[in-house]
Amino acid sequence: MIQRRKTRPIKVGSVVIGGAAPISVQTMTKTPTEDVKGTLEQIARAADAGADIIRVTCDTKEAGETLREIVKGSQLPIVADIHYDAPLALMALDAGIQCLRLNPGNIRQPEKVAEIARRCQALGVPIRIGVNAGSLPDRKKLAGGRGEGGIPEVAQRMVDAALGHIAILEEHGFQDIKVSLKASDVLTNIAANRLFASLDNPYPLHLGLTESGPTKTGSIKSAMGIGILLAEGIGDTIRVSLVDEPEEEVRVARQILANLQEKPTGPNLIACPTCGRLEIKMVPMVAQVEEALKRVKRPINVSVMGCVVNGPGEGMHADIGIAGGQQKGILYRNGKVVATMPEAELVAALVTQLDQIATEDARLLASGQPLPEGIPEPEKEPVPAG
Numbered sequence: 001m002i003q004r005r006k007t008r009p010i011k012v013g014s015v016v017i018g019g020a021a022p023i024s025v026q027t028m029t030k031t032p033t034e035d036v037k038g039t040l041e042q043i044a045r046a047a048d049a050g051a052d053i054i055r056v057t058c059d060t061k062e063a064g065e066t067l068r069e070i071v072k073g074s075q076l077p078i079v080a081d082i083h084y085d086a087p088l089a090l091m092a093l094d095a096g097i098q099c100l101r102l103n104p105g106n107i108r109q110p111e112k113v114a115e116i117a118r119r120c121q122a123l124g125v126p127i128r129i130g131v132n133a134g135s136l137p138d139r140k141k142l143a144g145g146r147g148e149g150g151i152p153e154v155a156q157r158m159v160d161a162a163l164g165h166i167a168i169l170e171e172h173g174f175q176d177i178k179v180s181l182k183a184s185d186v187l188t189n190i191a192a193n194r195l196f197a198s199l200d201n202p203y204p205l206h207l208g209l210t211e212s213g214p215t216k217t218g219s220i221k222s223a224m225g226i227g228i229l230l231a232e233g234i235g236d237t238i239r240v241s242l243v244d245e246p247e248e249e250v251r252v253a254r255q256i257l258a259n260l261q262e263k264p265t266g267p268n269l270i271a272c273p274t275c276g277r278l279e280i281k282m283v284p285m286v287a288q289v290e291e292a293l294k295r296v297k298r299p300i301n302v303s304v305m306g307c308v309v310n311g312p313g314e315g316m317h318a319d320i321g322i323a324g325g326q327q328k329g330i331l332y333r334n335g336k337v338v339a340t341m342p343e344a345e346l347v348a349a350l351v352t353q354l355d356q357i358a359t360e361d362a363r364l365l366a367s368g369q370p371l372p373e374g375i376p377e378p379e380k381e382p383v384p385a386g
């Protein structure tokens with residue numbers, strides 16, 4: 001069991017971040033915010049994939065104006081991403097957003113910072129202070145340097161920047177804060193967040209790597225940069241940043257949490273790595289199963305195995321699965337063989353069963369009932385393999 005760092009909870013809409021709250025998953029829309037329809041469609045897909053919170057950029061007056069409509073149509077609490085523009089922050093607050101991402105030190109007029117803090121306080125809207133290594137002044141001069149205790153200078157400077165922004169908000173009596181410290185390399189990311197977590201402050205941490213890259217490499221970097229910190233009890237909410245759709249970011253984030261047993265999540269696909277005994281076309285079969293699993297919401301283990309010799313044994317701990325070979329294959333549920341069939345029918349048989357589970361999940365969710373873990377026993381008597 002991971003012992004989490006003690007933090008003071010904040011609320012982003014109905015989602016609690018920090019304290020004893022489960023670690024939440026965030027993502028960010030990639031549409032121009034002025035495109036209300038496109039943005040709401042992305043939010044709906046992210047929500048369906050299991051996002052708890054969504055961030056939306058607010059970089060123009062037009063974006064500030066359309067935020068109201070987006071807030072109204074969104075299933076998820078909205079974080080408005082502001083950089084230097086205090087009037088846009090105030091517009092976003094008027095629009096009803098549930099969190100601001102803003103670094104007060106970047107806003108030149110102190111009276112505007114005071115106004116934003118006052119309005120956030122009155123509305124119960126928290127502020128995320130977000131420090132990125134790439135935005136530090138004189139970043140190039142710091143490359144590779146190490147300071148006291150061997151801490152990378154970049155990490156130290158990131159933490160110092162965050163503490164500076166925090167101090168500005170605290171001067172205004174504002175403490176409804178969460179903090180992110182992001183770098184694009186794993187070790188700097190870990191060092192900065194470890195350092196911040198070691199200090200005596202109560203603010204929850206939003207974890208993520210910036211510019212982590214395309215889906216495959218970005219997922220690996222994120223699993224390391226976020227996962228190592230979470231395993232140490234550091235981090236209260238996470239965002240995986242990928243060159244991919246928001247819902248894909250959410251799926252990867254949820255997998256990270258699932259692997260740390262931090263959040264009940266959707267299905268887990270177990271697929272054999274293949275070897276010289278492989279007797280079926282694994283790659284397209286796994287791709288079809290993966291696609292079908294996007295519709296399943298309950299936590300189940302699903303296995304796809306490449307031969308009938310070892311496959312069933314290796315996949316026996318799965319809730320449902322297939323093993324194929326020599327032009328035929330078996331479908332099993334809860335460790336029992338329920339059907340044998342020609343290989344050509346195998347994936348379709350599994351996908352049909354997964355679709356039935358997905359339909360039941362959708363019905364349960366629509367009626368507000370909890371999703372079960374696992375699947376019911378097969379209705380038909382098990383059949384012998386062979």
Ligand code: SF4
Binds near residue numbers: 274275311
């Ligand atoms: S299930 Fe069969 S094909 Fe797949 S790795 Fe195991 S032995 Fe090899």
